[in-house]
Amino acid sequence: MTISSSLNAGVAGLSANASRLATISDNISNSSTFGYKRAETDFHSLVLANSQGSYSAGGVRVTNQRIIDQSGSLVATDNATDIAVRGRGMFPVVSQSAISTGNVENSMMLQTTASFRTDAEGYLRSPAGLVLMAWPADADGAIPNYPRNSAVGLAPVKIDANQSAGQATTEMALALNLPAISTDETSDGAAEAISIQYYDNLGKSANLSVVFTPTVPATGSSNEWTMTVSDSASGGAVVGEYTLTFDDTRGAGGTLQSVATVSGGAYDPVTGILGVNVAGGPIDLSIGTLGNSQGLTQLSTNFTPVSISKNGTQVGSLTSIEIDQNGYVRASFDTGVNQVLYQIPMIDVPNINGLEAVDGQAYRISPDSGEFFMWDAGDGPTGEIVAYAREESTTDVASELTDLIQTQRAYSSNAKVIQTVDEMLQETTNIKR
Template identity: 25%
Template sequence: MLRSMYSGVSGLRIHQTRMDVIGNNIANVNTTGFKSGRVTFNEIFSQTLQGASGASENIGGRNPMQVGLGANISSIDTLMTEGAAQRTDNPLDMKIEGEGFFIVSDAGGFKFTRAGAFRLDEVGNLCNPEGLNVMGWGVDPNTGNIIKDKVNKIKILSAENMYSEPSMTKNITVSGNIKKNDPELADGLTIQLPIYDSLGYKYNVDFMVKKNAKSENQLDLTIMDNSLKDINGVKIGSTSNKLPDGDIPKTITFDTNTGKVVSAAADGSDTQLKIALGSTPTGFSEFSQPIIVDFAGLTLFNEDTTIEGFGGDEDGLGAGAPAGELTDYEIGTDGKILGKYSNDKTKILGQISIAKFKNPAGLQKVGNNLFQVTNNSGEFNGIGTDVTADGGSLNGGVLEMSNVDLSREFTDMITTQRGFQANSRIITASDEMLQELVNLKR
């Protein structure tokens, strides 16, 4: 009877612990990134009253006789299944699609979380609500590429990220239509080409299109000498800015059937001009290389003349730009933070890395939706992993909800309550049996 009473006591204890875990799960049903717990039981050592015996010629074998001594908690597991997505439209909210944890850090070292509710602090660091710095990789200032080395705190609004450096114009594309009967072609039709020097100062260069004296389907193109002007149209002193020898003028030929520019050179060089400018009047900026002007996109249709020039090649590269201020930023599905600037330029500001563990269920909860490594979780190498390495991604403007399943929790609550109730009945029944035993003395 005492054995049964102690078994009932053990049953009460383990079901109380299970109810504690269920209560915690339900309390955190709306906690961002929360991972629910699960309790499993096992039986305690059994007392053997009689051992097993084998069969003989005259008698069969007998099974052992044992009395169990109650139940014990086998494990309290953290379920690492992925929670559902909750849309917030906050650009700094993120959800990991797949495995892994965000890496955050404070004075105590690295912590890990699935809760991606981040924000900027007063100096521009990306942090979680408790002020822990979100960790990731920086950018090589020379190449602009991500350096996948030891993780550091991500500072979006750092001094170097607040502006975009100016860039010199390398390519200009001239496009549009030229009406071959346009009267202005006789004396030369002039348009302005926009260019930027190495410090982002903007100038215009006069570009002339003129009829070829020998053929109606040919035009002569040239950059006019001393044609460098500031943004107000004022000619820059007596600076001579000429094309390399042999490029004045450039004669282009149009196909008589299609009205498009014909190119005989494999590299398209016969449809290009080169502007060699050298030093500029700002005194300390320069054009360190010739500017390529491509006019392969011109046509000779019977429409109004609409010729114009714009910076950049057909892919928009080499356009040149002044310095720009940071106006916006966004975090891509690969964790890269893209800055957008007032000069229409973009650049990578950093990349959020994640941590993966061989046994994520072995991580230990330390509060505030945070985990830390244990001897059974696997170590963090201090570098992290690209979220896309195993097919994962970051979902911006979305948070991961708790993975608590209320239907399961309420079902477990009922069975736990019944288990607790049944074990209490064991204690009551054992007490009554003991009372009857004591009453035998009467």
């Protein structure tokens, strides 16, 4: 029985070293594969019960494990949608076939690096055929509160190269000086006017016409103006009328003293904003707070527009896609607009090495890995996303070649054991002759 167990142990040793040789071969062959995580083969002795001083060789068993929590070096690239994770997190991907069948939520896989480019349908797809997944943003660029322990809410990242975008004007700030002499009794009462361009909900250009008409008293100075706001998109209709009174006291002279609403949205003295309702919706027009010299003033003899600022842009064409360190996929347009389209979550599991490896340097959630949780990139334990970068293979060729030599020697030694057992059995059979 002892001779037979020796033979079985030698055979087990050959099988174990053959398995180790397979992992070494896989590691060496993928030494230049971006995102590859090296595999390891560990040996475990199999001990059998011994009786009456005899020893039975149990042999050796092997376990294979992929070291996923080991990170490779990051190398720079020239593609904005080449991404890698600096940290222990992973980003979600899905196969093209899962998108075709609509089984996206149940087919999520994880990666630590990939090179994505838009395909014929606009999806950000890697050469391995995996499509990047992320949370889609609302029209205003905000990310809704999606569940963090489920793939519900994730969608394939799709970029339309011909898409356009514009932003409607919702805020304006007006700072100008009205001539103080225009409200004197000697004034001819000439009005002052200024036109402000804005963009409507469809990206079309329109104008707000703001006319300031002085109140000329019979004697003295009134320091009062009537401000009329008209909207070209509403056919020139008046959308707001206000009576402005300026302070003439020492120290506060020339600043707004009061604003009375005749028509249109009410003036807020705390913020200095009044609302005008144009054809496309309300616009907050800031004219400054009471007693503040930063908005409307009445000084000296000249009408002087100081500054006009507003938000909103005309419709522009897509020029580039960028992914920042917090996982936001941003589209840049030729009008200078930068719009958030998606946010890529960072996924973490309790046991990263328990993930199931699949083709294309991707991994699946398994019972050994535990349940996943989605973090914002740069928050929590998952690290951040690095664009224009790829993660190199974790294979150390020198170490693998050293292990290869050791494995070859161990294999030869086990073969020698089998040869020796064979010779001993031959001697045993020769006893009968």
